[in-house]
Amino acid sequence: MPSVPSTPSRLTRRQFAQKALASAAVLSAPAFLRGQNLNSKLNVAIIGSGGRGGASIKGLATENLVLFCDVDEKRNDAAAANHPKARKLVDFRQAFDHAAEFDAVVVSTCEHTHAIATMLALKHKKHVYCEKPLTHNVYEARKIREAAAAAGVVTQMGIQMHATENYRRVVELVQGGAIGPVHEAHVWVSRAWGLQSKEASDANKDRVFVTERPAGMPVPAGLNWDLWLGPAPERPFNEVYVPGPKWYRWWDFGNGTMSDLGSHWNDLPFWALQLKAPLTIEAFGPKAHPEIAPATMRAIYEFGARGSLPPVKLTWHQGQDKPAIWTEKGIPQWDNGVLFIGSKGMLLSDYSKHVLLPEKSFADFVRPAPTIPKAVSHWQEWVSACKGQGKALANFDYSGWLTESNHLGNVAFRVGKKLEWDPVTLRAKNAPAADQFLKRDYRKGWSL
Known part of the structure; x- marks a missing residue:
């Protein structure tokens, strides 16, 4: 069982908080620049040319x-x-033998290799854009x-909704006190990609019905397996x-819908x-499968006070699971959504729209002037x-x-116990069994 190194005991919680603030200050400082203005162009290395890499190639056409x-030569050639x-x-490890040729790196590989490619870029002090989950x-x-x-470089995780006008206006409303202090929030997504039932698989060809590792098949030409x-x-x-995205249902390669859509929602x-x-983190759902992430689950997070902000409970609902207020039709029946419940009302949002509830109570509400800058795109925000x-x-x-928290929902699900989380030691204080899911050993030839 892989172990998780402890942070030295002399690091107090106050020191931990101060260290986190210092990290934020470093990231907000100007990084090294190849060009001094927006008219210069970055030299960019694309690691993972297919799939999400294709979107990044379009997003970075400037x-x-x-x-x-x-690893697929046909996709790379195209x-x-x-x-x-x-x-x-x-082999992306060989890219850094030519590090002088580029200023920035885009990592669009599958989830299980994100960290290794990203760490190589950071060690070479390259700006990095890494697809979600980080x-x-x-x-x-x-x-x-x-x-x-x-490293002091500019970084961005590929959560494109973060650059949308809708998300930015919702953040301004919540932080501006439109619905008062928020003590409860719910997120629900209807996607149920994971361990499928036979019925669900028969109804959707994208949902492959498997309950264990399948036998081997010939490797397609051009793919370095x-x-x-x-x-x-x-x-x-x-x-x-x-x-395609089939791999992310398997624990060895991904973490199911939680780490994928959790990054966005x-x-x-x-x-x-x-x-x-x-x-604390507690999760509910079917019995955890040793190989495959669940299709339906629920995870409940409890966060403490943050400055003047009160403690809040955040619940993630995935697949068939929905909040009680949704099933009781107390809010609009959106297939996917984020609901903030405050002392003065509620705010419901999805990717592209939001509404203050109950609507009659906010008929005369005057929206605050925008304070979060508009982005041309998620990629161009990073480039700028x-x-x-x-x-x-x-x-x-x-x-x-955000990535740590999303993964902890899956850890709680796999352990089957409410976790009392210590972010300083990076351990669940009451559940040593969680250690095996916090990190893993790599195959020979690979290291972080």
Whole structure:
């Protein structure tokens, strides 16, 4: 069973809080710059050219894309087709043999290799944009956040909703006191990708019905399966893992819907309520499967007071699970949503819209003037920050905490016990069994 190193006992909780504030200060300071204005272009390395990498390639069309790396050579060739002078590689570790050729790195690999590629970029003091979730586990999230603070570069986790007008206006309303102090919040998503029932699998071809590791199949031409596995435990190739997002149902490669959509949906309450480390985490759902994440589950987080903000309970509902106020039709029946419950009313939001409830009570409400700057796009916000203009608001100092919390929901689910969390020692004080899910050993040849 892998162990989680303890933080030295001399680090008090007050010192821990001061260290976290210092990290934020480092990230807000100007990083090293290749160009001094927005007219210069960043030289960018793309690690993970297919899938989400394709979206990043489009989002960064204003910059110089100088290196493409993917374990699938066909996808890599297609991505680099419009960049004939770019270097093409299969193993992202080799990209840093050419570190002088680029200023910034985009990490769009599968979740289980995010941290290793990101850490290499940070060690070489490159600006980094990493797709969500930032890491595969809690320990990696902590190490990446700390490394980013030490590197002093510009970072961004790929949670594109963070750059939308809707999310920014919701944050202003909540933080401006529109619904009063918030003591309770709920997030629900209807996606149920995980351990599927036979019936659900038969109804949707994207939902593969498996209950154990499948037998091996021939590896498709052009795919380097050993490099795709990276630090994960070795197993034979099977089409239930790739292509597409199939892999994230498997604990060895992903963490199911919680870490995937949790990055987008829990982002809003994390931002609006200024959350970091929970005090306790408890999860409910079917019996935990040793290989595959659940399709339906619920996780309850309790956060303490944050300055003048009161303690708050945040509940994550996934798949068929919904908040009681939703099932009782006390709010609009949105398929996915975030509900803030305050002393003066409620605020309901999804990705693109929001409403203050009850609507009659807010008929004469005057909205505050916007204070959070408008973003051209999530990618361009990062690019501008790399060039010394503005700040990347989903930086690793923020998204590292969000990632830790999301992973802890899964840890509580897998342990089957309410966790009393200590963010200083990075351990559940009452549940040593949680240690095995906080980090893992890597295959030979891979390290953080």
